[in-house]
Amino acid sequence: METCIIYTPLGYAKIVGDVDGITSISILNTEEKVTDIIPEVLEDCAIQLKEYFDGSRKQFSLKLNPQGTDFQKKVWEYLEQIPYGKTCSYLELSKALGDSKAIRAVANANGKNPIWIVIPCHRIIGSDGSLTGYAGGLHRKQWLLNHESPFKQMSLF
Template identity: 85%
Template sequence: METCIVNTPLGYTKIVGDSDGITSVTVLNTDEKITDILPEVLEDCAIQLKEYFEGVRKQFSLKLNPQGTDFQKKVWNQLEQIPYGKTISYLELSKQLGDVKAIRAVANANGKNPFWIIVPCHRVIGSDGSLTGYAGGLHRKQWLLNYESPFKQLSLF
């Protein structure tokens, strides 16, 4: 398993994977030493993250190798269907998965998503439009939603 640390506008990000695919992308809450030479199997992921933050990439095309239960993988696959710049509620996500009563299980699986930004769990919000839990911190979730919004907030000054 290879690991690297890259810097993003939202903090240091750890990428883990091997020839079978990327197993996790996580934002860190600590300062880390940026990897000088990226392992070849992680280069594409680092490049695509950079492109995302430069505004030239709206969808990722990476070989992912998620580690989780079948249910978690089903939720994560559904998250990938949420378009850039759009949000859905946990209730709507549960409906899409075929079981409105599974909302807590869906929210739990969403919170265990190992692919920060790449599998866009930040695009799932409360039914009332509120930001709800986010492993990367609500400030990052808000930043990402603002960044992806087709309606940019203009400053008056």
């Protein structure tokens, strides 16, 4: 497995993967040394994340290899289908997966998503539109949703 650290507007991110694909992208809550030379198998991921944060990329094209249960992978595959700038509730996600009573299991799988941003678990919100749990912190979830919003807030000051 190869690893690199990149800097994003939300902090340092760690990318892990190999020729079989990206296995994890995680946001770190500590200051880290940015990797000087990014391993070749991770270069495209680092570039695409930079483009996402620059606003020039709305869809990722990466080989992914997340590790999890079959159910978790099914949830993560569905998350990848939620378009940039759109959100979905846990209930809608549960219904789409065929069981409206599986909200807790779906929420648990969502929370264990190992590939930050690329598998967009930040696009899942409460049925009432509220921001609910996010492993990277609700402030980051809000930032990501604002970043993807077609309605940009303008500051007067």
